[in-house]
Amino acid sequence: MQDVQGLPDDREIALDRVGVAGLCHPIVVLDRRSEKQRTVGTFEMSVSLPREQKGTHMSRFVEVLNEHHGEVTMRTVPKILRDLQTRLDASSARVEVEFPYFLERTAPVSGATALMDYSCAFIGELSEDEDDFVLRVRVPVTSLCPCSKAISERGAHNQRGYITISVRTQTDLDGDPQLVWIEELIEVAEQSASAPVYPLLKRPDEAHVTVQAYDNPVFVEDMVRNVARRLQDEPRVHWFEVHAENHESIHNHSAFAQVTWSRSEPQ
């Protein structure tokens, strides 16, 4: 049977990425207590394609994913990437997987517990000159407007906001990126907002977070800066992008702020 993908190509154009997208698969991730969490990931997997080759072999992406049984962590993603590189005979490989991550949260007064979902992503890339790994976490928060509070006789508008943090970490002595836990980034985001968002609040909890938010007004700009300051103080973090978006309760559009930063000292 003819290998059409393997045919030579004379258009002289190498492609940056060729692969599959929107691939839904059960995955296993590790949480901070080293316990395995089963969830569902949506994958984009790709490799570079040299100028002389007509096409890549798309089925091999699925095969490699299968062989790893959906185990995706900061430690297994590099292995998946190396397998893609080898199996597809490519100079670079890239995997991005998005998934809901669940964490048991305890209400601040009643102590009631329930699971809350955080949209996370691992983005790994392997090329000739370097490896790359980005952890991305989206954290829902409450934000209360400082301007509204300052100028209004009573009350203050507030809303659900989303803080999205992406980080690259310093490499350790083995050349591996240092671990930063999803839980740590969630904590950073929540401390930078007016109040955390919970899955389950009884009335005393609701009173607590209402006052907490009222006493900690922040603009979307403040949330980004608060997160940025905390991450700059964390020596494991080498690079970050912080994006915050408020689903404004007084408008039908969002307000957002964003910053990218890189540690200037040599990695």
Add this chain to the structure above:
Amino acid sequence: MQDVQGLPDDREIALDRVGVAGLCHPIVVLDRRSEKQRTVGTFEMSVSLPREQKGTHMSRFVEVLNEHHGEVTMRTVPKILRDLQTRLDASSARVEVEFPYFLERTAPVSGATALMDYSCAFIGELSEDEDDFVLRVRVPVTSLCPCSKAISERGAHNQRGYITISVRTQTDLDGDPQLVWIEELIEVAEQSASAPVYPLLKRPDEAHVTVQAYDNPVFVEDMVRNVARRLQDEPRVHWFEVHAENHESIHNHSAFAQVTWSRSEPQ
């Protein structure tokens, strides 16, 4: 050329709806001041298919839409439906078109004006025994939680909510459904919430709506009941469904409420 769709079918199954969906087309709608507003509609158009016919002729849906130059109002939708019925030789026809509708809104103190978008829909149906027309309007609002206000020392959580109103109206002496304007349903929704949502607010406006919301706390249940009471008092309205959803600022999920009602007196 063979007419495969026109072939007989012996499976003995008539289909309720056959047609096209996700068809994007510029449209012209009328606003309350009888001025034409150009916007963009997403169409679902279908007809019933008798048991003895293999398939419908999908291209004719697009042809009929073309012939009406995208004019969609409470008065032209019935004509589109009759054309579909005739051209596709069908006993019933249905058109649903969703579109953003723009309205100039004036800020409550500064008088600053800007356009705000409301997601609307016309759903028309024509069958052997009756015509049907539903107008649907989704209105963003501010809702402030009465429980949070009552139990908290200061502040109260609030958020963007969406009130979706669908109505059928009484028929007039000519047998046509009476007109209800999109603008009227927007007004009903906003009066039933804690405060309206605006496209443009200067600081004095922001102080105004902050206090307005704080002084008018409503649960999602209250918003639905407030809308329902107003629509029951409006003699042109024959049937309604009201749905309200709060994008809770203290949770990562929504709270919602819903009611359907039909005037019991003979139409």
Add this chain to the structure above:
Amino acid sequence: MQDVQGLPDDREIALDRVGVAGLCHPIVVLDRRSEKQRTVGTFEMSVSLPREQKGTHMSRFVEVLNEHHGEVTMRTVPKILRDLQTRLDASSARVEVEFPYFLERTAPVSGATALMDYSCAFIGELSEDEDDFVLRVRVPVTSLCPCSKAISERGAHNQRGYITISVRTQTDLDGDPQLVWIEELIEVAEQSASAPVYPLLKRPDEAHVTVQAYDNPVFVEDMVRNVARRLQDEPRVHWFEVHAENHESIHNHSAFAQVTWSRSEPQ
């Protein structure tokens, strides 16, 4: 602390549904081999609200979900519903949960296996007079156009389509709805299309499904009728709705067909 939700209400409007939506939670479902599958569900949970009560207690929905540890099957959903009814003192309760369901599929020639995702839902409702349970499965398929094949000298346009089947089953002697497996509905859908869709195909498999689709052309209308015929012949099925949608490869819109059917003999 004041129970604002428990206050009396004098607007005289009972609400059909009040509850939470967009709640993301890990779930456990059963597959045909009675093995537990861990996946992620998105819940909408609601109860009716009597006219004399101001509001429901939203946190109890999350508590009930917690207590059931996300176990959702045709047998546990009625228990969740009864708990909601009791805990929220409501006359009716409703749960809808959507989730990706994974099934190992074997390629038709090479025998290569991989997991494929199917979007499924359980919709349970408990009211004074009756229980209700609907199983919904969305199955991606290949559909090849009979008209294009008949009128074209070579080739035929084909595309990914989605067949969505919702069923209610007859009750057994204990009054419980009879079991129909997700796997069975997937099989019915695939037999009604031009060819199944697979997660992993090697070249001999690709040749196989290409010819299989070419030899089994179906309109979107045919897919609905083929499914309908199969379900009518299945005595456990009491009611169904079948919807098929082709993401047409020659248009930028979809073609769809739909039918609802109810067994006329007494249940």
Add this chain to the structure above:
Amino acid sequence: MQDVQGLPDDREIALDRVGVAGLCHPIVVLDRRSEKQRTVGTFEMSVSLPREQKGTHMSRFVEVLNEHHGEVTMRTVPKILRDLQTRLDASSARVEVEFPYFLERTAPVSGATALMDYSCAFIGELSEDEDDFVLRVRVPVTSLCPCSKAISERGAHNQRGYITISVRTQTDLDGDPQLVWIEELIEVAEQSASAPVYPLLKRPDEAHVTVQAYDNPVFVEDMVRNVARRLQDEPRVHWFEVHAENHESIHNHSAFAQVTWSRSEPQ
């Protein structure tokens, strides 16, 4: 009334972007025949925020948009950017607007005409050192798999694909970016695929495009390379990114390819 946004900030963190997102507004764009087309845009507008300022004034984004009456073209976007820069006292400003663009398309045999929608975007940026303007066009196409055709006895799987082209152009003598029309990029995309996608096809047209696609099989990699070759040969184009994605008819996931290129000669 206090200007909270104008307060000094001592966190020493300048922000890259601060502004509004998800703002829906009617717009007017120009088509190739210099005629005005009314459609609907979704805006993201932002400015940079210096380290010493607490917040930006979000309402001014809406005011600037208002003053330009939604006129967005390659020539007016720079004016909007300058107004944002001035009104918000910012060193850089950025506007991204996405909109459906409608084009009358003529069926290849019957000559039947109808409007088709293309999702487009203008992305303009103004900073201290340079202006930037990117035009992005997403074109739906038919793609037919060369491998499937080569290895199968009859037929070949095909599907709807989307080719997304983003371009920056060379500046003319006045320092303005040279014009490239949306219509030109649509043409480039369609010539690079197996066949164009049409809004309205009668049977002779359907036979025509079926054979056209069968005779022009392309991988997703081929589509990207074909577009890239054409754009490299167009002297007005200075930079491009081409992304193609096939909604595979034999899988429940997509295949994609992507390349970025920059003209090496001095601009």
